[in-house]
Amino acid sequence: MIRFLLRRLAAAAVLFLIVLTLTFAAVALAPGDPLAPTDPRISPEQTERLRALHGLDRPLPSRYLSWLGAVVSSWDWGESYQTGRPVAELLLESLPPTLLLAGAALLAQYALGIGLGLLAARRPDSWLDLGVRTASLLVYALPTFWVGLMAVLVLGVGLGLAPTGGMTSAAAFELGPLATVLDVLAHLWLPALVLGLSMAGDIARYTRTSLIEFRSTRAGRAARARGLPDTRILLVHGLGHAGPRLVQMAAVSAPLLLSGAIVAESVFTWPGLGSATLQAIQARDVPVVLAATAYGAVLVIVASLAADLILLRLDPRIKVE
Amino acid sequence: MGRGRPFRDSGLSQRPGRPKRVGRAHGAFRRRSARAADSRCRRIRSRRYLPLRRFAVAGLAAVVGLGCSTGTPRDTTSVRVGLRFEYPTPNELIGPPTLAYQAINDQMFLSLMEEQGDLRDGPPVWAPGLAEGWEFSGDRLQLTVRLRSDARWSDGQPVTAEDVRFTWLAQVNADVAWAYSDYKDSITNVEVVAPHTVRFHFNADLPTALADVSTGTILPRHAWETRPFTEWRSDPGWFFEGLATNGPFRLESRTPGRELVLGRNEGHFEAGPPRAERVILRAVPDGTALVNQLLAGELDVASGITAADAARIDGRPGLRLIAYNNRQYAFVVWNTRKPWFEDAATRRALALAIDRRAIVDTIWHGHAKVGASPVISTTWAHDTNLEPWPHDPAAARAALADAGWIDADGDGILDRGGAPFRFELATYTGAISRWNAMQMIQADLRAVGIDAQPRRVEPSALNAKLHEQDFDAAASGFAIDTNLDFRALFHSEEIGGFNFAAYANPEVDRLIDTFSSRPDPLEGREDLHRLQRILHEDQPLLVLWESMSLAAHDEELESVAPNALSPLANLEEWAWRE
Numbered sequence: 001m002i003r004f005l006l007r008r009l010a011a012a013a014v015l016f017l018i019v020l021t022l023t024f025a026a027v028a029l030a031p032g033d034p035l036a037p038t039d040p041r042i043s044p045e046q047t048e049r050l051r052a053l054h055g056l057d058r059p060l061p062s063r064y065l066s067w068l069g070a071v072v073s074s075w076d077w078g079e080s081y082q083t084g085r086p087v088a089e090l091l092l093e094s095l096p097p098t099l100l101l102a103g104a105a106l107l108a109q110y111a112l113g114i115g116l117g118l119l120a121a122r123r124p125d126s127w128l129d130l131g132v133r134t135a136s137l138l139v140y141a142l143p144t145f146w147v148g149l150m151a152v153l154v155l156g157v158g159l160g161l162a163p164t165g166g167m168t169s170a171a172a173f174e175l176g177p178l179a180t181v182l183d184v185l186a187h188l189w190l191p192a193l194v195l196g197l198s199m200a201g202d203i204a205r206y207t208r209t210s211l212i213e214f215r216s217t218r219a220g221r222a223a224r225a226r227g228l229p230d231t232r233i234l235l236v237h238g239l240g241h242a243g244p245r246l247v248q249m250a251a252v253s254a255p256l257l258l259s260g261a262i263v264a265e266s267v268f269t270w271p272g273l274g275s276a277t278l279q280a281i282q283a284r285d286v287p288v289v290l291a292a293t294a295y296g297a298v299l300v301i302v303a304s305l306a307a308d309l310i311l312l313r314l315d316p317r318i319k320v321e
Numbered sequence: 322m323g324r325g326r327p328f329r330d331s332g333l334s335q336r337p338g339r340p341k342r343v344g345r346a347h348g349a350f351r352r353r354s355a356r357a358a359d360s361r362c363r364r365i366r367s368r369r370y371l372p373l374r375r376f377a378v379a380g381l382a383a384v385v386g387l388g389c390s391t392g393t394p395r396d397t398t399s400v401r402v403g404l405r406f407e408y409p410t411p412n413e414l415i416g417p418p419t420l421a422y423q424a425i426n427d428q429m430f431l432s433l434m435e436e437q438g439d440l441r442d443g444p445p446v447w448a449p450g451l452a453e454g455w456e457f458s459g460d461r462l463q464l465t466v467r468l469r470s471d472a473r474w475s476d477g478q479p480v481t482a483e484d485v486r487f488t489w490l491a492q493v494n495a496d497v498a499w500a501y502s503d504y505k506d507s508i509t510n511v512e513v514v515a516p517h518t519v520r521f522h523f524n525a526d527l528p529t530a531l532a533d534v535s536t537g538t539i540l541p542r543h544a545w546e547t548r549p550f551t552e553w554r555s556d557p558g559w560f561f562e563g564l565a566t567n568g569p570f571r572l573e574s575r576t577p578g579r580e581l582v583l584g585r586n587e588g589h590f591e592a593g594p595p596r597a598e599r600v601i602l603r604a605v606p607d608g609t610a611l612v613n614q615l616l617a618g619e620l621d622v623a624s625g626i627t628a629a630d631a632a633r634i635d636g637r638p639g640l641r642l643i644a645y646n647n648r649q650y651a652f653v654v655w656n657t658r659k660p661w662f663e664d665a666a667t668r669r670a671l672a673l674a675i676d677r678r679a680i681v682d683t684i685w686h687g688h689a690k691v692g693a694s695p696v697i698s699t700t701w702a703h704d705t706n707l708e709p710w711p712h713d714p715a716a717a718r719a720a721l722a723d724a725g726w727i728d729a730d731g732d733g734i735l736d737r738g739g740a741p742f743r744f745e746l747a748t749y750t751g752a753i754s755r756w757n758a759m760q761m762i763q764a765d766l767r768a769v770g771i772d773a774q775p776r777r778v779e780p781s782a783l784n785a786k787l788h789e790q791d792f793d794a795a796a797s798g799f800a801i802d803t804n805l806d807f808r809a810l811f812h813s814e815e816i817g818g819f820n821f822a823a824y825a826n827p828e829v830d831r832l833i834d835t836f837s838s839r840p841d842p843l844e845g846r847e848d849l850h851r852l853q854r855i856l857h858e859d860q861p862l863l864v865l866w867e868s869m870s871l872a873a874h875d876e877e878l879e880s881v882a883p884n885a886l887s888p889l890a891n892l893e894e895w896a897w898r899e
Contacts, residue, residue: 032782039418040809040819041802043503050498053554082417083409084557093577149609157616164613170401170601170620171582173574269610271579279606282751284781 008308012301019297020071020290024064027286034081034284054081067290077291082283087291091276095295097167098272101195101264102257104188106250108196113203114246118234120204121211132208136201144260148194148267155190162190165269191268195260199253206249210242217241244315251307255300397897399599400878403611403620404888406604408581410557411564411572412545413538414491414499420800421625424887425602428583429566430538433466433485434531436803436886440648440700444842445803447531451480451539451567461526461840464534468517471590474565478543482519486511487542494550504536528840529804541565569595569893579604596880596896612873615640621878622895624888626871628685628754634873644688646699647870647885651755651798652692653746653762654821654862659793660737661744668860670720672710674769679712680758681866688871692864694853695801695810699867699885702805702842702849707857709864717769728770735770743772744793749780755796758865787821795821796865803886805842805849808833811856824861 035056037047051057055066070076077087113136120132139147156164163169167187168180175183211234214220219241223233239246262274269275273292280288312318406421413426434447434455455466472480489511492499507530510522521534544565564572566586573584581602585594603620605611612630615623616637626634626642634642655662655671662668677691693709696702726735726742735742746762748755759775766773773794778786786792799810809815812833813825832852836845872888874881880894 030779030782032779032785034781036781036784036788037819038780038784039500040799041503042418042500044818046498046500046502049495050500053498079554080409083407084415084417084554085409086556089558090578152610152613157613160617163619164617165605165610165619166579166603166614168576168579170580170603171399171599173576173582266607267610269605269607269614275606276578282780284779 005309008305012305015301016294016297020068020294021064023290023293024067027289028060028063032284034286054079071294077294078287080280080285080288082280082285082288087287090288091273091291091295094271094273094276097270098258098261098265098274100184100188101191101270101272102254102261104192105195105199105257105260105264106253108192109199109203109253110196110246110250112196112200114207114239116200116204117207117211118239120208121234121238122230124208124212129208132204136204138201139197140199140201142198144194144198144263145267147197148191148264151190151194152267163187167271187268187270191264191270194267195257195264198260199256202253203246203249206245207239207242210245211238214238214241244311244318247307247310247314251304254303255296258296258299395877395897398597399601400597400622400895400897401601401603401620402622402624402889403603403605403614404624405606405608405611406602407578408575408602408604409577410560411566412540412553412557412560414497414540415554415557418500421888424889425581426538427568427887428570428600428889428892429568429572429586430540431472431568432535432538433468434535436532436535440803440885443701444805445532447535450535455531457530461530462523464521464523464530465514466519466521466534468519469590470517472567473588473590474541474543474567475571475586475588476544476563476565477588478541478565479516480539480567481516481542482513483516484539484542485519486513487546488537488540491540491550491553492537496551497553499537501536504533507533526840528837528842529806532804539567541567570600573599591893593893595893600892600895615873622872622874622881624870624872624883626873628688628871631688631871631873632686639876640873641876642871642873643881643883644869644871645883645885647868648697648699648800648803649798649870650692650695650697650801650867651758651796651865652695652862653794653796653865654787655794655860656790656792656822657861658790658823659744660740661742662794664724665859666720666724667726668863669710669858670717670724670726670769671766671771672860672863673713673720674717674771675762675765675863676712677709677865680761683761684754684757685866685868689866689868692867694857695799695807695862695864696805696849696853697801697867700801700805702846704850704853707853710857712765714765714769721769721771726770733770734772741772742770743774745776746773746794746796747776747778747783747786747792748796749783750777751780752796755798759796788817788819790816790821790823792821797821806833806837807852808837811852811861822861824859826855826859829855829859 035047035051035054037044048057055063067078070078075088077091079085080087080090083090116132116136120129123129152164155161163186168183172180172183214234214237215224219237220233223237258274261272262278264270265272265274266278273295276288277292279285280292404421406419406425407417408422408425410416411426411429413423413430416422416426431450433450433452435450437446437448451468451472452466453469455464457464466485468480468482468485474480489505489508491497493502493505507523507525507527508521509524512520512522514520523530527533544563545560548559561572561575566572569586569589569591570583571586573582575581583600583602585598587594605614608625608627608630611620611623612626612633614620616633631642634640655668657663681689681691690698691709693707694703696704721735725737727737728735730736746759748759756775756777763773763775783792783795787795787797809819811820811824811829813820813830816823816825829852832848836842836848839845870883870888872881872883877898879896879898880891882891884890
């Protein structure tokens with residue numbers, strides 16, 4: 001087990017290095033100059049001075065090596081071209097909101113997906129089943145940004161059921177701890193639902209299929225023969241049967257959740273990694289783009305590793321060689 | 322038999338025997354009993370989970386209830402403002418050079434003199450800020466400035482001449498690398514004459530002397546001199562520690578990237594302190610989200626609304642939309658080094674072919690006007706006799722024919738010397754209004770036999786192309802300098818800089834040089850009129866529109882009056898109606 005872990009960690013480190021190098025190359029070799037002057041009042045000499053301060057006057061290999069050295073040795077990602085702030089500090093502020101949103105979205109995705117899959121599996125080929133299958137296909141096909149905009153317009157602006165953006169209300173620092181938690185939850189539920197909805201359809205369809213399959217297995221037939229209620233058979237035994245694959249799907253959905261978070265955070269002005277990345281891309285803030293990509297890669301690698309370990313624990317058929 | 326979880330609860334793995342055969346009647350009885358038992362179990366389970374459900378419902382209601390904005394009493398002591406901004410540091414010398422950042426910083430830090438917003442009546446007018454008076458020496462090479470004796474930092478320290486000198490030293494320091502340090506090129510020294518008197522020394526008599534002196538706010542020497550200039554850029558957040566401000570507001574709290582809360586600076590020298598106790602500035606990077614938050618009552622003021630979103634606010638009860646003049650104009654610049662645009666006659670024909678009125682009406686919904694000149698109509702030096710070229714496709718075709726553009730091969734596209742009139746029209750990705758305009762320009766030009774191919778280019782890539790003249794034509798925009806210095810845009814020495822058109826006209830160079838050397842800009846009005854007439858004829862760039870900025874606010878909020886210089890102008894006067 002330890003050897004397996006070490007092997008996976010080594011592979012993850014190599015993967016991480018490749019992601020860093022490719023991202024650096026892609027950003028550095030893209031046409032254009034991130035510090036090209038946009039204001040006629042700023043002189044070319046001043047622009048050159050800024051370029052030198054950010055090390056952009058040095059050759060590419062030298063820039064790459066010093067950047068990589070700083071990242072690996074001290075997790076120093078440099079300073080944002082736009083704000084001058086240390087990038088590590090900037091992203092450290094953005095990461096918790098994204099993890100909170102992605103976690104809540106994952107919860108919503110599984111709660112909705114499993115719930116709907118269960119409903120559909122109880123009466124296969126009924127109107128309810130047909131409805132769930134159609135709805136799950138529909139939400140899978142709808143773009144997150146459109147669903148988000150509609151949710152904001154209808155539930156936020158129209159009905160006032162949720163704040164339309166942000167993570168907290170104005171001057172939320174004045175609220176007590178409980179009120180702050182409730183305030184964040186009030187801002188969280190709609191973006192989490194929208195983000196979770198896009199993947200919930202997939203989970204629902206898999207859950208339904210898996211549960212219907214379970215009925216025809218020996219274990220499913222035996223449970224029925226024992227007189228157990230159908231709900232219990234599906235909920236306890238059927239989901240146990242589908243569990244390992246559902247865990248795997250969580251790992252697979254981690255990158256999708258992260259990319260979806262960029263869209264959802266933009267629509268809901270959620271102050272997370274996605275918003276920071278989007279703004280950095282628009283402003284060609286190279287250090288932030290590089291670091292955000294690396295953070296995303298780390299999250300995906302960690303999620304994938306965690307899923308493998310959980311799967312090992314849950315499914316005894318899987319052995320470490 | 323598997324040994325996984327599915328069988329752990331049922332115990333089936335221990336008793337895998339064959340089910341007993343039962344009779345039909347007995348079977349029916351068992352099924353009814355099982356259903357009844359199942360139903361009883363469900364009821365019991367249901368009762369068992371009742372408190373949990375109630376808790377869940379109550380929690381959900383609390384969360385959704387908190388999310389509902391309706392019925393929440395208004396806090397009349399504070400104003401919530403949404404705009405797009407970054408505020409990484411209170412030190413403007415290392416902060417982002419954006420209008421929003423400057424607008425926020427100006428609430429906390431004052432300059433020696435304050436530029437007034439209206440440019441319609443004349444060149445910039447300077448009102449006293451931290452300075453209560455100033456006078457030039459006879460040769461205008463020295464300016465003596467008297468500071469207000471009652472001006473204090475928010476920590477109680479007086480604002481002194483030493484602060485002014487410290488600020489100048491920081492502004493011109495190479496390690497600090499302030500973006501606008503060129504404004505200080507004419508200042509050779511800042512001399513402390515007395516605790517509240519400071520003297521600026523200039524290397525020449527320039528009309529922009531007051532602008533050069535007052536560009537940039539005064540920094541707190543006592544708070545920031547402990548940090549060497551070489552370290553200023555390495556940690557912008559350090560300047561928040563022990564922050565002392567001298568403006569009407571002080572920084573009460575901040576959540577990086579999301580929110581700034583400005584509170585009254587009680588020690589400010591102005592008689593009437595800000596009317597609102599607090600101003601909460603919310604960073605909303607997306608225009609649509611900004612309007613949504615305003616409509617949902619989460620903001621009291623929204624600044625930076627797009628014309629498309631303005632329609633959602635206009636006429637909405639309880640909200641007031643404000644359109645105010647800004648200093649911006651959009652244009653299409655023709656690269657005069659390309660064969661299609663090398664002669665002025667062709668460029669004039671292009672102006673005749675494009676229906677700018679239709680573009681403005683369609684895209685801006687009345688919140689912009691067709692531009693006639695880069696010296697925009699809201700400035701004192703605009704030539705009011707100048708009319709925008711009309712939309713006249715027939716005249717455009719005739720002018721193009723006169724310039725040698727004819728459809729010789731009959732493919733519907735004009736050509737000259739065998740080369741078709743086909744070019745790429747670029748703009749920035751994300752510039753939605755310009756992109757929409759380009760679709761209309763493409764159709765207009767196609768109608769006279771010109772094939773313009775719109776293309777979106779990543780901003781920094783297009784900027785580099787514009788500076789290197791590596792483009793055919795491009796839609797871009799500028800905000801005018803209030804000194805009306807057009808050297809960067811049209812002087813032949815600036816080709817390779819912001820003179821994107823690579824435009825060279827000796828008469829234009831002369832007029833720009835003459836205007837910038839006049840001690841009194843008003844005497845140069847005719848220079849600028851002549852400049853506009855030449856540019857109108859030569860058309861190195863076609864001004865598409867002069868846009869207006871849009872903001873909206875709750876009707877109960879009074880005195881909201883943003884202007885061309887700041888979306889937060891007169892913020893200290895904003896207050897809820899009694």
